[in-house]
Amino acid sequence: MRSEILYPGAFPMVRVELAAGEQIKAESGAMVGASPTIDVESKMEGGFLGALSRKLLTGEKFFFQTLRASRGPGEVLLAPTVPGEIVVLELDGVNEYMVQKDGFLAGADTVSIESKMQSFTRGLMGGEGFFILKIGGKGTLILNSFGAIHRIDLKPDQEYIVDNSHMVAWSATTSYNIERASSGWVASFTSGEGFVCRFRGPGVVYIQSRNPGGFGAWIRQFIPVSE
Amino acid sequence: MSSSPNALCFGYELPASGAPCLVRFGGQGLTVTFVSESPVGWSEEVPFTALSVSVGGLDHDQLVLKWTGDRGERALYLKDADLIRSFRRSAPESLHAPFEQAAERARLVRRRRRMVWGVVAGAILVLSAGLWRGGDLLVALAVERIPPEWEQKLGESAYRDFLARQDIVKEGPAVSAVQEMTRRLVEQIPNNPYKFEVTVVKSDVVNAFALPGGYIVVFTGLMKKATAAEEVAGVLSHELNHVLQRHGLERIVKRLGLVAAASIVFGDQQGLAGLMKQFGVELMTLKFGREQETEADLTGLQLLYRAKIDPSGMISFFERLSEKDEGRMEWLSTHPMSQGRAERLKAELAAMPKLSPVPFTFEWAAVRESLGVPLPAEP
Ligand SMILES: [Zn+2]
Numbered sequence: 056m057r058s059e060i061l062y063p064g065a066f067p068m069v070r071v072e073l074a075a076g077e078q079i080k081a082e083s084g085a086m087v088g089a090s091p092t093i094d095v096e097s098k099m100e101g102g103f104l105g106a107l108s109r110k111l112l113t114g115e116k117f118f119f120q121t122l123r124a125s126r127g128p129g130e131v132l133l134a135p136t137v138p139g140e141i142v143v144l145e146l147d148g149v150n151e152y153m154v155q156k157d158g159f160l161a162g163a164d165t166v167s168i169e170s171k172m173q174s175f176t177r178g179l180m181g182g183e184g185f186f187i188l189k190i191g192g193k194g195t196l197i198l199n200s201f202g203a204i205h206r207i208d209l210k211p212d213q214e215y216i217v218d219n220s221h222m223v224a225w226s227a228t229t230s231y232n233i234e235r236a237s238s239g240w241v242a243s244f245t246s247g248e249g250f251v252c253r254f255r256g257p258g259v260v261y262i263q264s265r266n267p268g269g270f271g272a273w274i275r276q277f278i279p280v281s282e
Numbered sequence: 283m284s285s286s287p288n289a290l291c292f293g294y295e296l297p298a299s300g301a302p303c304l305v306r307f308g309g310q311g312l313t314v315t316f317v318s319e320s321p322v323g324w325s326e327e328v329p330f331t332a333l334s335v336s337v338g339g340l341d342h343d344q345l346v347l348k349w350t351g352d353r354g355e356r357a358l359y360l361k362d363a364d365l366i367r368s369f370r371r372s373a374p375e376s377l378h379a380p381f382e383q384a385a386e387r388a389r390l391v392r393r394r395r396r397m398v399w400g401v402v403a404g405a406i407l408v409l410s411a412g413l414w415r416g417g418d419l420l421v422a423l424a425v426e427r428i429p430p431e432w433e434q435k436l437g438e439s440a441y442r443d444f445l446a447r448q449d450i451v452k453e454g455p456a457v458s459a460v461q462e463m464t465r466r467l468v469e470q471i472p473n474n475p476y477k478f479e480v481t482v483v484k485s486d487v488v489n490a491f492a493l494p495g496g497y498i499v500v501f502t503g504l505m506k507k508a509t510a511a512e513e514v515a516g517v518l519s520h521e522l523n524h525v526l527q528r529h530g531l532e533r534i535v536k537r538l539g540l541v542a543a544a545s546i547v548f549g550d551q552q553g554l555a556g557l558m559k560q561f562g563v564e565l566m567t568l569k570f571g572r573e574q575e576t577e578a579d580l581t582g583l584q585l586l587y588r589a590k591i592d593p594s595g596m597i598s599f600f601e602r603l604s605e606k607d608e609g610r611m612e613w614l615s616t617h618p619m620s621q622g623r624a625e626r627l628k629a630e631l632a633a634m635p636k637l638s639p640v641p642f643t644f645e646w647a648a649v650r651e652s653l654g655v656p657l658p659a660e661p
Binding site for chain 1: 286287288289290292294297298299300302318338339340341342344348355357359361
């Protein structure tokens, strides 16, 4: 698998080249185009009930697709639903990332994806739901964000505070706590909900420069309300 | 010897995401060999006496070994179970106590998390048990949180699914008649959030149903059974009010119980939509409750009255429908008839000021004839 980001910026697309017989996992609905040698297979991992409960608990979006170059080598074009950046990470077998469910775009077949239940407070306040994805293994991982992706590097015990709706992914070696923002923070953070995440290194934290919920609220004010 | 990394090393000059490395424990201490930092294969030896032990990581599932070396502070994150066991075997007595403390702390965090989830699951169970036992207040609260657009989407998908398998009467006197009745009723609904849609389906089933969001189906069987247009208008008025009072949603929320309560309470309405779709087919067979019937009857009666349609048609039709041996009475299976229902409506009607009804523009006998019911013979 070889990947290349096309049109970097707000409306990127990623081209993935697959050798014959190679396959990748992709978020369902991410495929824009593909060579005729590629087969699409919707995988309901964990059977129907597993898929249903995942759909219920992690939201509609998280159904995988397997894209396989079954009839010879070929390429796939993938793009996220929302405008925003794409970032490619190479996993080396020891690095693991926690990814909020909308952040996953695609990954090599050798990348392992696990849906994990968070602690209750984190799930309730964290803004990324009760389930997050734990992604490990070896190979290419492709993430997407809403807006630009910003990377924050944390040394051991170094802390950083992020508004809860801006989180995309973070190293499994990083821990975080949800905190009520002190009154001065509330107004300056974009979600306005008054909750922030205090990350503690070591590790890296990827955040997105736009807040999906905030954007939705902004859009709604222009939609005429029918009486 | 394997060179695939088994740990991550953090330090001042190392990458923030950690440098993959190979860790081995020996009699005196550990050896860290970097596998991707240049120079590749460069290693550091650290004596056990220099190490401090703690747990780290998001789930407190990683063993953290820290020391201060020639290049400043270093932290090693281990999560491989074999490697952690190997540390425990080789580490001297002095590190056992901190190790056990760290392990205990990790167990505590995990136990506390399980406990919180247990309490939450218990609360959901109690809540949904409340829903099952008719905690009407909770149902009402949950239903209130469902946006009307969803209700519409849900109803519409079930409606289209259903109609795709039916013989639809597309035009003619029956369709115009039903549309005229609906129009007159809907005009009298103040602040109507729904865009009602009515379809006549060719079938001997004596029934009509309303899906959430305002999608209504009337079977020709019911129209044939009615001896006056006001009777059908009565049924329509009753159905419209099931929609307006969101009775269908109330039933669904009750039926889904646990799952629905959980996802509504957690605000995951997307998931609920997916689930409701699975139950979409069941919408047609949802049986309304007795209280919902009474509510739809009374508000239906008032709506007929405001639309200047004689409500006595509704009452007499209900009376006829509740008589036994009237052939296939599917309407009763989804709208349970309770005793005194017609009487209650009669009393209600008697208390209202006298109404001078405005007749419909069509002849009911002609409508029925178009459905294959012969015109009544002149006596
Ligand atoms: Zn009814």
